[in-house]
Amino acid sequence: MSESRPTAAPPSGTARDGGEAGPRAASGRTRPVSRGIPAAVRLALAGGIAAVAVVCFLFLFIEGSFEFAFERRLTMLGTMAVVAFAQAVGTVVFQTITHNRILTPSIMGFDSVYILMQTLLVAVFGGSVLAATDGLPKLVTQTLLMAGFTMLLFGWLFSGRKGSIHVLLLVGVVLGLAFRSLSDFLQRLLSPAEYDVLSARLFGRLSSAEAGYLPIAGIVCLIVGIVVWQRRYRLDTLLLGRDAATNLGIAHKRELSLMLLLISLLIAMSTALAGPMTFFGFVTAMLAYQMSGTHRHVVVLPMAFLIGLITLAGGQFIMEHVFYASGMLTVVIEFLGGAIFLVHLLRKGTL
Incomplete structure (x- = not known):
């Protein structure tokens, strides 16, 4: 059901037209009003x-059987679309409800849960269990477990009267370190062969996703996307803060809980489908705000998805046909993303 845009005076530092700037940043400075391209x-x-990147990736430099190569590339493109949508939309919404442009769900220890789950499987049942259990049941189980964990953690922290961003950050980082330490300890007990099998699953992988996973992943993204899009104006209102949003008729706690559930489903699906990608969501969200010139989610959300798709499809095309390193895209994204994160943090000077 569609909703009407909340009628309220814009917060300090914003304008009403299409080039409006966002609310005050955490540092207290106000973004200048954008008067450039609509x-x-x-x-x-x-x-x-994005269309050019997709066409280049699908059709250029095909050698051998066109049908085989096109089917493989189409599966990879579907995985890229799911990952770009889940990471970009999930990160933008998470930054909206936390009022912070640096935090992302992955930085809060989400990937550590996935690593621990995979390590426990190998440590208990052996390296062959990863390949033997591949399929939709495993994908659904991993997604539900990871979503349940994050809902339990984030919901508890945000619902408490003393909950705050700093508590969320501290608990997320501590739990992430604890899970990674336990995973490292278990990995040291594995045989070299089992460790090699496990290591291949602990890096982002766009080329190894099964085509059978894409329908359920696409359905989840479609449902979440519809719900988020229907609440795009409510997300704009949440940027004003708890008190202002409540005064404007927004059920703050209910909206927060719903957004946390949707974020958990998106990031869990992305991680279970393509592996951990810690800084990809941060980079896409940051570029989306820069390229949009506004804080309005009606612009930022599709812009974030398009930038994510350009990064993955264009980056994979360049890595395959320019640098001949098709399996290194996620490594390059994580390296550059981590560097951009540190530079952005140092320039901002605060969380």
């Missing part, structure tokens, strides 16, 4: 670049 033109430009 948002619709920016989205159209990003969509055109």
Whole structure:
């Protein structure tokens, strides 16, 4: 059901037109009003670049059987679309409800849960269990377990009267370190062969996703996308803070809990499908805000998805046909993403 845009005076530091700037940042400074290219033109430009990247990735430099190569690339493209949507949308919504442009669900220890689950499987049942249990039941089970964990953690922290961003950050980092330490200890007990099998699952992998996983992943992304899009104006209102949003008629706690559930499903699906990608969501969200020139989610959400798709499809095309290193895309993204995160943190000077 569609909803009407909340009628309220814009927060300090914003304007009413399409080039409005976002609310005050955590540092207290206000973004200048954007008077450049209209948002619709920016989205159209990003969509055109994404279309070019997709066409190049699908059809150029095919050697051998066209049918085999096209089917493989189409499966990879579907995985890229799911990962780009889940990471980009999940990160933008998470930063909205936490009022922080640096935090992401992955940084909060989400990937550590996936690593621990995979390590426990190998440590208890042996290295062959990873391949033997591959399939939709395992994907659904991993997604539900990871979503349940994050809902339990984030819901508990946000629902308490003393809950805050700093508590969330501290608990997430501590639990992430604890899970990683336990995973490292268990990995040291594995045989070299079992460790090699496990290591292949602990890096982001776009080329090894099964085509059978994509329908359920696509359905989850579609449902979550519809719910988030229907609440795009409520997300704008949540940027004003708890008190202002409540005064404008938003059930703050209910919206927060719903957004946390949707974020958990998105990031869990992405991680279970393609492996951990810690900084990809941060980079796409940061670029989306820069390219959009506004804080409005009606522009930022599709822009984030398009930038994520451009990064993955264009990056994979370049890595395959320019540097001949098709399996290194996620490694490069994580390395550059980590460097950008540190530079952004140092420039901002605060969480």
